[in-house]
Amino acid sequence: MIEVKRLEEILGQKEVVEYLTKDLKSKNYNHAYMFFGKRGIGKKTLALAFIKSILCQQGNPGFCGTCSSCKKFDMESYMEFIPFYDLGETIKIDEIRRILEEEHLKKYEGAYRVIFMEHAERMTEAATNALLKVIEEPLPGTIFVFTAINPDDILPTIMSRVEKYYLNNLSxxxxxxxxxxxxxxxxxxxxxxxxxxxxxxxxxxxxxxxxxxxxxxxxxxxxxxxx
Ligand SMILES: [Zn+2]
Structure with a gap:
């Protein structure tokens, strides 16, 4: 069971929340988002709030909390949400291949499928290149969400293909x-x-x-x- 905050409950990230809310309202999503910010600042909290809202069948721009997607999301059993939380200190090409397995990219029950990966800066160059291929030719309805600490650690090839958001330090x-x-x-x-x-x-x-x-x-x- 996971508890997900609502975007409007997220403190100190007003601008980012506003941009994400705009995307949710228009349903005009980028195929890849990346959230940057120092450790412990709430990147994952923000990412999950956004992802649950994308996947909700009713709430707009937020999530309703009662539809089948929301309920399954909370129970961590929603097929359209594929999280990769702890891939280790280095994320190698084999891990990326596992993420990009066909079954992960196929949609089953909803309009969108979201693949979430933390610590994108831990990807090796080979892993990044493998991921790039999919991000360059996105599958309809498949959205990637990444978190990373420092933009300098992300290869330029990937930086140019993701929607980037920089989280503020908390006041x-x-x-x-x-x-x-x-x-x-x-x-x-x-x-x-x-x-x-x-x-x-x-x-x-x-x-x-x-x-x-x-x-x-x-x-x-x-x-x-x-x-
Ligand atoms: Zn819902």
Whole structure:
């Protein structure tokens, strides 16, 4: 069972959400999307919100949560959603061939099929080239969604063929809201802009002892956001 946030619930990514909402409304989708941003910033959360909305049979521009696609999506049993979450430190050509197996590209029940891959920067050059062939000649209704940390690590050939979105670092206020939602207290001073980094910090120290001075000392050498 996966819980998917709605696009309008995503904090700190207003512009990206607006662009994606436009695509959802017009159903004029690009055949490949790539979301960039630092680790723990919510790339996967955003990607899943977008994908579930594409696949929903009723909701427009969001997802309805009650149609058969939405229900199956939540149960992780929707045939038209093919996720590849953890392909290891290096994504080799064999993995890409597995992703591009015919059965993954065939549609069964819906108007769209979405193939999702995290860490696109981990693809080898051979793997990227194998993927390119399919992205260059997209199959109708098949949409690729990728996440990656740094655009510099993606080969130009692929960069030129995907719709690129750059996620903002989270502001102090939004990060604090998310951390509070995750059950953390005393996080008002966090300003690293990444949920994962904030979580690592708070998991490794006694929250009740954390004060602003200590926080600053801990992260004196870090590049803190100003907002
Ligand atoms: Zn739905």
């Amino acid at each position: 102090k206020i939004n990060l604090a809201k998310i951390m509070t939602g995750l059950g953390y207290k005393n996080n008002q001073y966090l300003s690293l802009g990444s949920i994962d980094e904030a979580r690592v910090l708070l998991d490794n120290i006694d929250e009740d002892l954390l004060d602003y001075k200590q926080f600053c000392e801990l992260f004196l050498s870090k590049d803190l956001e100003k907002n």
